[in-house]
Amino acid sequence: MEYLVLALVLLGVLLLGTLGLVAPKLRRRPPLPETEVDTRAEEDLAGPPVEAGEADRSGTIVQEPPVLYPPETEPPLVAAPETVEVPPLERPEPTAGRLIRLRDRLSRSQNVFGRGLLGLLARDRLDEDTWEEIEDSLITADVGVEATREIVDRLRERTRVLGTRSGTELRALLAAELVNALDPELDRSLRATPHDGTPGVVLVVGVNGAGKTTTCGKIARVLIADGRTVVLGAADTFRAAAADQLTTWATRVGAEVVRGPERADPASVAFDAVRRGIETGVDTVLIDTAGRLQNKIGLMDELGKVKRVVEKHGPIDETLLILDATTGQNGLEQARVFTEVVDVTGVALTKLDGTAKGGIVISVQRKLGIPVKLVGLGEGPDDLAPFEPSQFVDALLGTEPLAPGA
Template identity: 75%
Template sequence: MEYVVASLILLAVLVVGAIGLVVPRRRRRELPPPAGPSVPSVDELPPLIGEPEAPVVEEPVVEAPARPTIETPEPTAGRLVRLRARLSRSQSVLGRGLLSVLSRDHLDDDAWEEIEDSLISADVGVEATQALVERLKERVRVLGTRTVSEVRAQLAEELTAALDPGMDRSLRTTPHDGRPAVVLVVGVNGAGKTTTCGKVARVLIADGRTVLLGAADTFRAAAAEQLSTWGERVGAETVRGPEGGDPASVAFDAVKRGIEIGVDTVLIDTAGRLQNKVGLMDELGKVKRVVEKHGPVDETLLILDATTGQNGLEQARVFTDVVDVTGVVLTKLDGTAKGGIVIAVQNKLGIPVKLVGLGEGPDDLAPFEPAAFVEALLGTDA
């Protein structure tokens, strides 16, 4: 009996203990979360006092490269007259020097020898000087030495005649037979050929021609870039090839492109070369032959540096043998007293001087006019 009572008591204690363990767990699961302020996330926390806020990074604005301003070259008509002051060094030799001697009351042998020396030192050339002096002697014998203005007029007539004003000095740049005119620019190293080529383009554009440039000087790294810059200034396209590439191929492509876009004139700059280097001269001949697959070259301009004097005549002779030079561009006349080289070139070679350079400005290249040139040489002192 006592065993039964003890067993019931033990069973009751176990049941009550089990209930105590189960009921609190159920209550904890059923209770709602306690009310109170919400805890912000890390991203929502405000910055600490004194902590700088992260800067706002803006995307950089990439501006399109500005197009070069297209320049309008000044007209070439009368340009030589406007630039006459640039011939001041030649004036002192061929102008004022000769006039001072010719205006003397009596011209003896010493005076005529002084006149000859002045002409030869101005690079007129020995043969041309002798012919010029003989004509002046005859004039003085017949007319006598009178006023300075009369002597000046006589001298101007003789110098102009020595320049052969009847020569055709026009640039053959008019398109024909459904293709543009082709102008080949040649010359020795250091004559300022690429720069002059760019100036010739400005001359053509100033006179109403549309121009395409061919950078066939592939040996000098900066030549193509330099020519392209000249073209960009006046809105002329430049065809160029890889550095060290075949010059003849570039020249051919330039003419082909000129035909495609219908320009008036294709102006091809070639590499400077020494006239005594046979291989280089042969290559120049190749450039011309390849270009002529499109048609004949209309104009071959030889760039001569006036400061080289009589050496320029030998250069011209060799280039003429290779590519048949049709005109001379005489540069740097403003920097020399040897303006007589113009007479020497024409008398010795029979090649007309078509353009003269009288400064470093982009429009300081002028069409050559014999009478205006002589007036500039003689100056205004009469």
């Protein structure tokens, strides 16, 4: 019996020792991956694979699973193209009768030419003092000393001989003398028509601050209003804004602009503009040049170069000088120097609505023999009008003459 108990104890110790050696190894064994799970029993139960649309063992029709596309394979969203609105082309106002339509813009000048002068002439007694006042009024209006003396002398003589006393008659006499001083026989048409297969070439010059680029854009509108086709040359390469400004004016009326990089040779841009005008067969090439002071020799020489280079295509038909009416007699010196360099053939007088010195029109023509062809009477795009002496004087004097003794 004792031997049996001892044998059982030894057997238990042996079993415990064996378990102690095997347990660590069992703990260190890694778990089987999920992919290694034996699925043969499930496959045996399911049977062979079933194609989409067929019935399995249970009689259920197998449906084809939906195809899910990853996000990167979905067709990209195409943005709708941006709609760029093209502004409609503007139709400039006809130039015929434009000066009369703008007569109210001359109201500031009427103080001198209109009511002031007519009031003096309508006095009961036209003595020496009155005639001196009339003379002073005309000189103040920038008519010029020489022209003023001629106007007053002729007016005194006609008043004395005719014995004129009524306000209507005095107004008619004054208007006739002013129109005569403006030399109505001068040719004031813009020479901008094509000839010999080449377009008419108009060169626009002027000093800084005269409103040259703006006026150049308005001149393009005048030409287009009269039925011409136009190419503009942005030869003012010293100011980057000048070419942009000219482009804006051209876009409004459907005209083309030829421009170069900033600080490009102005003569080269002007040459290219005329060449483009020849290629496209337009009626007129309008060239805007940089503003310059008339006493800067280098700048004036450069303007002469522009003229010479452009004339390789043919003669320049019109050279318009842009003058600021508010500069008064200083404008005469500007006109004189520019005429010597580029042979100015016409004047466009700007800002005439902002001064009471409209007599500068007479001064320019008498001193230089250059006709005023265009006058600017406001800031609107169509406020540039062809100049016509009788309409101009009529607008300055107004429609209601003063009665004698007023």
